[in-house]
Amino acid sequence: MKPSSSTTLAGKICLVTGAAGGIGLAAAQALASVGARLALSDVDETRGRKVEADFRALGLDARFQACDVTRAASVEALVAFAVAEFGRIDCAVNNAGVETKHARIADHDDDEFDRAIAVNLKGAYLCMKYELRQMLAQGGGVIVNVASVAGLGGAPTLGGYAASKHGVMGLTRTAAIEYAKRGIRVNAVCPSYTNTDMVQRMLERNPGLRDALINASPMKRLGEPEEVGLAVAWLCSDESSFVNGQGLALDGGLTAW
Amino acid sequence: MSRDHFNLDGRIALVAGASRGIGEAIARRLAEYGAHVLVTSRRIEGCQAVAESIRAAGGKADPFACHIGDLSQIESVFREIDERYGRLDILVNNAAANPYYGHVLDTPVAAFEKTVEVNLRGYFYMSVEAGKRMRAQGGGSIVNVSSANALTPGDKQAVYSMTKAAILNMTQAFANECGQFNIRVNALVPGVTRTKFAQALHDDESFLAPARARTPLGRSADPEEMAGAVLYLVSDAASYTTGTYIAVDGGYLA
Numbered sequence: 001m002k003p004s005s006s007t008t009l010a011g012k013i014c015l016v017t018g019a020a021g022g023i024g025l026a027a028a029q030a031l032a033s034v035g036a037r038l039a040l041s042d043v044d045e046t047r048g049r050k051v052e053a054d055f056r057a058l059g060l061d062a063r064f065q066a067c068d069v070t071r072a073a074s075v076e077a078l079v080a081f082a083v084a085e086f087g088r089i090d091c092a093v094n095n096a097g098v099e100t101k102h103a104r105i106a107d108h109d110d111d112e113f114d115r116a117i118a119v120n121l122k123g124a125y126l127c128m129k130y131e132l133r134q135m136l137a138q139g140g141g142v143i144v145n146v147a148s149v150a151g152l153g154g155a156p157t158l159g160g161y162a163a164s165k166h167g168v169m170g171l172t173r174t175a176a177i178e179y180a181k182r183g184i185r186v187n188a189v190c191p192s193y194t195n196t197d198m199v200q201r202m203l204e205r206n207p208g209l210r211d212a213l214i215n216a217s218p219m220k221r222l223g224e225p226e227e228v229g230l231a232v233a234w235l236c237s238d239e240s241s242f243v244n245g246q247g248l249a250l251d252g253g254l255t256a257w
Numbered sequence: 258m259s260r261d262h263f264n265l266d267g268r269i270a271l272v273a274g275a276s277r278g279i280g281e282a283i284a285r286r287l288a289e290y291g292a293h294v295l296v297t298s299r300r301i302e303g304c305q306a307v308a309e310s311i312r313a314a315g316g317k318a319d320p321f322a323c324h325i326g327d328l329s330q331i332e333s334v335f336r337e338i339d340e341r342y343g344r345l346d347i348l349v350n351n352a353a354a355n356p357y358y359g360h361v362l363d364t365p366v367a368a369f370e371k372t373v374e375v376n377l378r379g380y381f382y383m384s385v386e387a388g389k390r391m392r393a394q395g396g397g398s399i400v401n402v403s404s405a406n407a408l409t410p411g412d413k414q415a416v417y418s419m420t421k422a423a424i425l426n427m428t429q430a431f432a433n434e435c436g437q438f439n440i441r442v443n444a445l446v447p448g449v450t451r452t453k454f455a456q457a458l459h460d461d462e463s464f465l466a467p468a469r470a471r472t473p474l475g476r477s478a479d480p481e482e483m484a485g486a487v488l489y490l491v492s493d494a495a496s497y498t499t500g501t502y503i504a505v506d507g508g509y510l511a
Contacts, residue, residue: 033261173511180473180508218436223497230262230494239485242448242478245511249501253436256429256500 009237010035013086015079017069017127018096020047022196023146026225027093030233032060039082039089041067043096069096069123079130088138091236092131094124095146097164099198102157102206113160120164125171128186132179140183144235145172146228147188149251165190169247176245185244187235192251194223218253262494266291269342270491271334273325273383274352276303278452279402282480283349283487288316290488293342297323297334298352325352325379326371335386344394347491348387350380350424351402353417358457361415369416376420377427384431388440396439398491401428402483403444405506412464425502432500441499443490448506450478474507 014031018024020042028038028051038055042048045066055062063085067078082089097120100112124145135141150158151165169188176186193199193213199222203210214220228250234240235248249255270287274280276298288294288311296304296311296318304320311318319341323334338345354375357368384399391397403424404411410418424444431442449455449468458464459477469475486503489495504510 176508176511177473181475185474218433219439219441219497219499220437227494227497231489231498234489234494237485239488240505241485242474242482242505242507243486243503244474244506244508246504248498248503250497251501252497253429253432253500256432 008034009091009233012036012090012236013039013082013088014091014093014236015039015041015082015089015131016093016095017041017067017078017123018146020044020051022198023191023194023225023228024093024095025051026229027095027146027232028055028062028229030226030229031091031093031236032062034233034237036091036236037061037086038063039086040064041078041096043068067096069127070118072126075123075126076130079134083134089131089134089141091142091144092127093144093146093232093236094127094131096123096127097146099202100158100160102202103159104157105159108159113163116160116164117167120161121167124168128171128175132175132184135184136179136182142236143175143184143186144232145186145188146232147172147190147247149190149192149249149255151188152190152247152249152255172247173245180244185240187240187243187245188247189228189231189235190247190249190251191223191228192217192254194225194228194250196225216254217251218256221252223250223252263488263492264291265347265492268292268346269295269338269344270347270349271295271297271338271345271387272349272351273297273323276300276307278454279447279450279480279483280349280351281307282484283351284318285311286481286484286488287347287349287491288318290492292347293317293319295319295321295338297321299324325383326354326375328378328382331379331382331386335390339390345387345390346397348383348397348399349402349487349491350383350399352379353402353454355414355417355454357416358413360413364416372416372420376417377423380424381427384427384442388431388435388438391440392435392438397441398495399431399440399442400487400490401442401444403428403446403502405446405448405504405509407446408510428502429500436499441495443495443499444502445483445486445490446502446504446506446510447483448472448478448504448509450480450483452480472507472509473511476507478505478507
């Protein structure tokens with residue numbers, strides 16, 4: 001027996017932000033592995049072009065445009081680029097994000113807070129806004145926001161990050177209700193600490209954190225980017241056709257405690 | 258999806274309550290992706306029909322009668338699994354009872370006990386038996402089918418809703434304590450789904466109209482849409498997903 005065709009994203013146009021590394025790259029790889037054609041973006045043009053070239057070297061259709069998700073004009077231009085290149089956007093993965101330095105709220109750096117809100121929350125909002133306009137015009141689509149377990153519950157020493165990711169969940173649930181009847185599903189993935197460059201930076205700044213995280217995890221390990229990417233691919237596929245407004249925890253059981 | 262991560266070739270998967278509805282759709286989907294499916298429900302006839310049709314389509318399936326409200330039947334089905342297959346990779350707890358649809362103050366004791374015996378004690382001991390085998394073999398995946406009623410009780414379905422809420426708690430307990438054995442345990446939270454089980458709800462327009470109005474996607478689910486979520490949860494694609502639930506509810510809970 002063969003898997004049914006509804007499970008693949010063959011020929012679907014998927015836009016991924018923050019695609020030059022980490023979870024964004026893993027999501028792009030998972031989407032491409034089931035047949036998607038990729039519109040990629042990242043604020044880092046050099047790394048983004050490298051990733052685009054890597055995909056193309058594998059014979060995959062990937063086209064890159066740099067984007068600063070904190071700027072509306074840049075996001076609008078990215079969506080216009082994807083539509084100009086591919087004619088539509090079937091799935092959008094809003095992943096571009098930054099971490100904050102660990103500090104309790106009384107000691108939180110104001111600029112770090114503003115940056116987290118600007119990139120993680122306003123960036124997701126701007127991306128959704130222009131993607132939704134395109135999806136409404138074309139008659140449907142799927143959006144997957146990359147939130148975090150810090151968007152589902154409190155995250156000590158990550159106040160700005162948690163605030164931004166809770167905001168992303170608010171946008172996710174609201175858009176899911178607002179646009180369901182227009183053929184657009186909106187969900188989020190909520191990873192815990194995942195083996196990415198961003199998390200490596202966080203772990204290096206906090207000796208002992210890795211062991212503490214692993215001990216706290218029922219599965220006794222961190223997540224891998226690929227495991228988040230595959231969840232994104234599933235949420236983009238018709239296998240999740242009745243899943244809407246969800247924040248899917250990808251945390252090895254961390255939030256089950 | 259990627260054949261590598263969603264392929265279930267060689268996996269032994271028990272789907273309880275698989276003679277019709279959501280369970281049948283799950284059994285068919287897992288078989289389609291390569292699993293050898295053990296189709297169970299109380300009566301063997303329904304299981305045989307589903308297993309035969311899976312085989313006719315080129316899949317692997319065997320029927321088993323097992324009433325999960327009866328502990329001795331749980332023991333005997335696992336004994337038979339040990340003898341015939343020597344392992345169990347996937348358990349989908351889906352066999353549920355909802356014998357009473359009426360006002361909470363009029364709940365008959367017999368209906369209360371039957372609901373708890375099947376939905377709670379049945380799920381629990383099916384998970385215990387499966388978990389012991391998964392621990393011995395180095396891992397496995399369990400999916401407990403709960404309900405949107407777990408989060409907000411359904412009108413005239415108090416006991417059923419209570420057991421479905423307990424199933425979410427049970428899911429977390431098993432996930433916490435069995436993660437170290439590489440056993441993942443998750444729950445599926447279906448919204449209203451077009452099945453014979455939910456026929457009473459679909460026949461009751463006073464229930465259905467507001468439910469539909471509150472569901473952003475504006476319709477009931479098809480059983481196949483539940484199967485898609487279970488496929489993800491039991492596959493290697495979900496290798497870090499445990500102790501959580503996926504609501505397949507069209508946005509009802511959003």
